[in-house]
Each structure stands twice: as C-alpha cells, then as structure tokens.
Amino acid sequence: MADIIQLLPDNIANQIAAGEVIQRPGSAVKELLENAVDAGATEIRLLVADAGKALVQVIDNGKGMSPADARMAFERHATSKIREIDDLFRIKTMGFRGEALASIAAVAQVEIKTRRQEDELGSFVEIENSLVIKQEPCSTPAGTNISMKNLFFNVPARRNFLKSNAAELRHIIDEFIRVAMAFPHIFFSLTSNGQEVFHLEPGSLKQRIVQVLGNPYNAKLVSVSEQTDYMNIYGFVGKPETARKTRGDQYFFVNNRFIKSAYLNHAVNTAFEGLIAKDSFPGYVIYIELDPAQVDINVHPTKQEIKFEDEKIIYAFVQAAVKHALAQFSIAPSLDFTLNQEIQQLDAVSKPFTTDQKDAAVSSSLYRTFTQKNQAHFIEKENKSELKAWKEFFIQPAQPVTAPVIEETKKWVVIPDTPLLQLHNTYIIASTLSGFILVHQQLAHERILYDRYSTAAHSSKIPTQKSLFPVTLELPAADAALLQDLLPDLQSIGYEVEPFGNNSFVIQGIPADIVPGNEKHAIELLIEQFKHFSSDIKFSKREKLVRCMARQQAIKAGQSLTQQEMLRLVEELFACSSPNATPTGSPTFLEFKEDYLDRMFGK
Structure with missing residues (x-):
C-alpha cells in the first residue's frame, strides 16, 4: 500500500502560513510600516489604491538592504533579529519572526526597490507567488520602496471574503494610526487613491x-x-x-x-x-x-x-x-472640609442645640439603638407609629388620566382609570386585572422605536425633515470612511448627509420624529455604536443602524415622565409584535401576578 503523507509544495505552504499573518490589506500595512520603523526611517509614506486591494505601497528613508538581503528577506523565517532562542525574549523591534514579507509574497505581486546609504546603486526585486521573477540593479533613493499589488490574486476565495472598500480602508487607517501613535518622532503620511488622508509631522x-x-x-x-x-x-x-x-x-x-x-x-x-x-x-x-x-x-x-x-x-x-x-489635575473627587454659605445658614448648623432638643433625641429609639450594647442588629417591634405612612410614597399627586384598556392578545390588561406610577424615574408600575406590571421605560421605548424604524427602513423610508441651518460634521479619517460607506443606509432611516470633502460632511436633514438641535452628536454616537456593534448574528448594515438608532433615541432611565407620556409608552409597547423584549433580548417589563404576591406574604 502506497504512503499517503506528502510534504506540501512551498508555494502552497506559504499561502497557508500567510493566512495567519495577512488576513486583509490592513494586515500587510501593519507589517510593512513596522519594517520601515525597524529600518530606522524618519519619514514613512503609505500609499493605497482600491482600499489596498490593488496597491499597498510603503516608502521609507531607512537604512535599506543589500542585494542579497533584498532577496533573502522574502524567504520564510528570514530575519535579522533572531540568532538564538533567547533572543525571542529580548525583542525590542517590531518585526522579528521573518514571516511578514514571505507571507505577502505568497498572496500578492510584490516589487521592492531598496538601497543602502553607502551603495551607489540599489536593488530591484519582483516576486510573484513566492517566486523571484526578476532581480536587477536600479537607481533609487536611500531606503526602501515596497509595493504589494493585487492582494489574493492567486487565492480568489480569500479575495471574495474581503469587505467593502470603505470597511477595508477603515482597517488600514486603524493599523496606520496604531503605528503612527507609537512613534511620534517619525513623519507619517497616508494617501488613498491619490488623496492625502493623514500628514503627520514629527512632534511630541x-x-x-x-x-x-x-x-x-x-x-x-x-x-x-x-x-x-x-x-x-x-x-x-x-x-x-x-x-x-x-x-x-x-x-x-x-x-x-x-x-x-x-x-x-x-x-x-x-x-x-x-x-x-x-x-x-x-x-x-x-x-x-x-x-x-x-x-x-x-x-x-x-x-x-x-x-x-x-x-x-x-x-x-x-x-x-x-x-x-x-x-x-483636580479631576478626581476630593473631600472638602469647608462648609459653603448655604450649608452654614441651615438651622442645624447655625442655631444651638437646645436642652429640649437634646432630651428628645436621647429618648428616641434610634439613639438607644446606637448607644446601648449589642444593639447593632436589633430592630424594635413595638411603637410602629413612629414609622411614616408608607402608603404616601405610592400615591401619585397628579390627576389620573383615564386609561383605555390595553390588551395584547388578551394577556396583559391594564385596569382603566388608574394612575400609573413612575419609580426612580426609570420604572413604570401599572395595575392589571391579575396583579401589576413593572415596565422599564428605556428598554420598552427601545422596542417601540425598533419596530417603527425597522418597518420604515426595510419597506419604504423614514420621512426626513430638512434642516433650516445645515450642520457641518468633521470626523477622524477612519470614521469618515465608515460614514461614507453608511450614507445610503442612513438615508433609509431618515438622515440626509452629504460629503463635503476632507473628512467633512453636511447634515441636510434628520428623521422627521427626532427633535432638531443635536444632529451632530447623534451622528457621531451612531457611528460609535455601529463601530462597536457586538452580536453573534451577522446583521446587515441597515439592520445594525436601525438597532443603534433605536438604542440611541430611546428615552433614558432617570428621565421624568408625565402621566400622559407613561400611558402612551405602555400603550405603544403592547401594540408591538413582541412587547416582551428588546431586539437584543433584554426584558421590557416584568409581570407580578396576584397569587404570586399572596404567596410572598404567606397568604
């Protein structure tokens, strides 16, 4: 029987290894920028075309390479940083494992021009599919100019997994920023499709x-x-x-x-x-x-x-x-032992403690609890009259609003003509025929808005109200690339945003049911939420935006509501197709049935 285990051909082995290091254009950007830093460059320029899919080029003024090194650099595990295993634990440079250039050469067409300061001529090397196609002397400035073209040209399945240009450009910008922020003494620039996105002069x-x-x-x-x-x-x-x-x-x-x-x-x-x-x-x-x-x-x-x-x-x-x-920097809270004027004017501070007041205080059960031995956990049973009428806490002073019967498949019925109670400006308590329900106002409103926005965004379009005074929005480059990608989907949920050049946008209109005046912050928050959207399920951009929008526009916990507002919220919640939970699965309300309440009190 013939042996069946064989060694992989070098080019396939390289492609498999490349998958760990080069997952997208941004991965190559990181490796190439780090190599330029390690080469001692004081100026590093990154140029990309088609979000790095067509071209990733890094030009540096570092020490360059000899002709032999220029070719050897693309061999697997070829490195100038490691001589013995202990060197791995003394690494102070960025790249050191000798995988990056070999991985890039396995999945792209690579050209490199490099020259050391002391050499008259540099070297030109062209590599494709891990094979050196051409190597010859060339005239080039001191340093290294490396181009990675047509990423994954020989692995079409991998290329198909790449995201949109805006998404891939965002990853490139992220990697660029991470290297540029680590080395503020180095000049960095990033140019995308001929337009300069970053121009970072050396500084502090x-x-x-x-x-x-x-x-x-x-x-x-x-x-x-x-x-x-x-x-x-x-x-x-x-x-x-x-x-x-x-x-x-x-x-x-x-x-x-x-x-x-x-x-x-x-x-x-x-x-x-x-x-x-x-x-x-x-x-x-x-x-x-x-x-x-x-x-x-x-x-x-x-x-x-x-x-x-x-x-x-x-x-x-x-x-x-x-x-x-x-x-x-006096930002953390500190104890202030000086009393301000308002506190000093209070009776408790400004007026003397009279003998009558002292006698009254000493005779109270509270005083005895704190002054007698073994009283720390003692709760007095008698003299219940000292307790305030706790029922007052539950009485809503506002006039009750006549509430129609609210039903949701006949399951939850709120008793009509009963006032609703807001607790801690967060929860709404409503009496039902079988007990009461405790509604979380923010989560309930999130469910309501999600249903509203989702229906409009996925079927037609949320109406837009034009801004009388359009707002200009300036964003960091990464966020600008993301917003550019989201413009069509933002339009479907009622935002009208137009590019204004140089990472700027003009907000011409907002969804019709949103109060004007805070549109700039709303878009910025929407971008932040979208960037950090976490879910085990892969949602479309539009679905993500709808969910972010519902979360952003929902009334917040801690906001005081009138009887009318509470009533409308509860009505709209139970008109939803799934009133029990938010889109992410958090409960919107809890039900307390009468028999459960009876059991709690031993009835």
Whole structure:
C-alpha cells in the first residue's frame, strides 16, 4: 500500500502560513510600516489604491538592504533579529519572526526597490507567488520602496471574503494610526487613491495624539507619568467629559507595540469609577515600558495579544498611575472640609442645640439603638407609629388620566382609570386585572422605536425633515470612511448627509420624529455604536443602524415622565409584535401576578 503523507509544495505552504499573518490589506500595512520603523526611517509614506486591494505601497528613508538581503528577506523565517532562542525574549523591534514579507509574497505581486546609504546603486526585486521573477540593479533613493499589488490574486476565495472598500480602508487607517501613535518622532503620511488622508509631522506625543484623534482633544487630555524600577507608564487619559457610550479612542502600547488587553482596560475603567457614568468608557493613550523579558509577544500571529510575566503588578501600576493623574489635575473627587454659605445658614448648623432638643433625641429609639450594647442588629417591634405612612410614597399627586384598556392578545390588561406610577424615574408600575406590571421605560421605548424604524427602513423610508441651518460634521479619517460607506443606509432611516470633502460632511436633514438641535452628536454616537456593534448574528448594515438608532433615541432611565407620556409608552409597547423584549433580548417589563404576591406574604 502506497504512503499517503506528502510534504506540501512551498508555494502552497506559504499561502497557508500567510493566512495567519495577512488576513486583509490592513494586515500587510501593519507589517510593512513596522519594517520601515525597524529600518530606522524618519519619514514613512503609505500609499493605497482600491482600499489596498490593488496597491499597498510603503516608502521609507531607512537604512535599506543589500542585494542579497533584498532577496533573502522574502524567504520564510528570514530575519535579522533572531540568532538564538533567547533572543525571542529580548525583542525590542517590531518585526522579528521573518514571516511578514514571505507571507505577502505568497498572496500578492510584490516589487521592492531598496538601497543602502553607502551603495551607489540599489536593488530591484519582483516576486510573484513566492517566486523571484526578476532581480536587477536600479537607481533609487536611500531606503526602501515596497509595493504589494493585487492582494489574493492567486487565492480568489480569500479575495471574495474581503469587505467593502470603505470597511477595508477603515482597517488600514486603524493599523496606520496604531503605528503612527507609537512613534511620534517619525513623519507619517497616508494617501488613498491619490488623496492625502493623514500628514503627520514629527512632534511630541501630545501633538501626535491631537493630530490623529482631532483638535477637540487638545484641551481635554490629562498627562499620565509614573516611573519605577520595574516599569514606566506615560501617556494621556481623556478628561471625564470625553467619555463615550462605546469603546472609542482606547490605545495601549507596550514597548511601543500596540496591544489589545481587556485586563488592562479594566484597570483604567476602575480608575475612572465615580467620575463617569457606569455605561461610559474613558479615552486613553497609555504607553508601558518594561524589560522585554517580562513580556511574551510571541503568543499571537499579529502580536497584538501579549502575555505579561506578572499581570497583577501591571494592572495595579496602570490603575494607580491613572488615579494619580486624575487626582493631580483636580479631576478626581476630593473631600472638602469647608462648609459653603448655604450649608452654614441651615438651622442645624447655625442655631444651638437646645436642652429640649437634646432630651428628645436621647429618648428616641434610634439613639438607644446606637448607644446601648449589642444593639447593632436589633430592630424594635413595638411603637410602629413612629414609622411614616408608607402608603404616601405610592400615591401619585397628579390627576389620573383615564386609561383605555390595553390588551395584547388578551394577556396583559391594564385596569382603566388608574394612575400609573413612575419609580426612580426609570420604572413604570401599572395595575392589571391579575396583579401589576413593572415596565422599564428605556428598554420598552427601545422596542417601540425598533419596530417603527425597522418597518420604515426595510419597506419604504423614514420621512426626513430638512434642516433650516445645515450642520457641518468633521470626523477622524477612519470614521469618515465608515460614514461614507453608511450614507445610503442612513438615508433609509431618515438622515440626509452629504460629503463635503476632507473628512467633512453636511447634515441636510434628520428623521422627521427626532427633535432638531443635536444632529451632530447623534451622528457621531451612531457611528460609535455601529463601530462597536457586538452580536453573534451577522446583521446587515441597515439592520445594525436601525438597532443603534433605536438604542440611541430611546428615552433614558432617570428621565421624568408625565402621566400622559407613561400611558402612551405602555400603550405603544403592547401594540408591538413582541412587547416582551428588546431586539437584543433584554426584558421590557416584568409581570407580578396576584397569587404570586399572596404567596410572598404567606397568604
């Protein structure tokens, strides 16, 4: 019987290996930019065409390569950084495993021109399908100019998995930003289809952050800086007012390498506790420097996930550094032992404590509870008259509104002519024939709006109200690319937005049922929610927008409602096809039946 196990041909093996490293044009951008940084370049230019599918080109003024190195660089595991296994744990450069160029050459047509400063002529190498087609001397500036053309030309199935140009360009911009923010002393530019998207002059770290994230951050950054024998932490966190409802501008760098770490992200979030809303996320750009031996960066093909020797120490340092920064800049809350004028004028402060008042206080059961021994957990049974009439809490002073019977397949019936009660400005209590229901106003409204927007967006179109004074919206490059891609779907949900050049847009109209005046913030929030939309199900762009829109426009917990508003909300909820839950599955209300209530009281 013949042997059946065979070695794969080199070109196929390379293509399979390339799948780990080069998943899309953005992956190649990351690797090529990092190589340029490692080459000691002070100027790095990135040019892309057709969102990187047709061309990704990186031009640097680094040290360049000799003719032999120019060819050897495309061999698998060819690297100048590793000589022995221990070198893996002393890595201070970006690329080191010798996979990137070989992977790119396996799935694209590659041309490279490179010259060292001391050489008169450079080298030109052309590679396709992992094979060197041409190598010859050429005249070229010192440094390296590498072009990756027609990505996945030899793997059509992989090319078909690429997203729209706008989506792929967004990934390219993300990778570009991550490298550019790590090296503010290097000039970077990004040009897409002949139009310059970024032009980042060398400068300080703060200047680079503002260049990338936008001018609004200029006055809203708090400096983080802590130095210890074990590690250094520096960078900036956004002031609490910059916090967003979605994970926005959050960047961690370890030894100048961008990383993703939910663990360290949690450390920053806890440092902001009490300063921002629980459902908000702070912005930050934090750099950590520590001995490379304390970090394993070889645990993931993209090197964006790393392993620390001691995670708990890093967590504690990051949390402490951010807390210290916030406290130093008088952002963290502090105790104020001086009484302001209003408090000083209160009777309790300004007037003396009379003998009668003292006797009354000493004779109270509350005083005895705190002063007698073993009284900490004692609750007095008698003298119930001291308790306030608790029923008053439940009586709604407003005049009741006559409520029609609300039915939903005869299951929930609200008793007519009974007032509705709003609890903590979040929940609505409504009496039913069999008990009562507790409605969460925000989740209920989200279900109502989802049904309304979904019907309109997927069947016809939500009406648009034209703005009397159109608003101009300026966005970071990545967000502008996303918004450009979303314009047709935004139109279906009632927004009329037009490109205005240079990452700017004009909002000409908004959905008819939205109150004008906050359209700029609404679009920005919609983009943020869309970017960080999480679901196990793959939804269309339009469906995602409808869900984001319903979440954004829903009345919030904590908002006071009138009887009329509560009644309308409950009516509209039970007119929905699925009133029980939001589109994401959260319950909109809970039902408390009379027999259940009786059992709770032992009846």
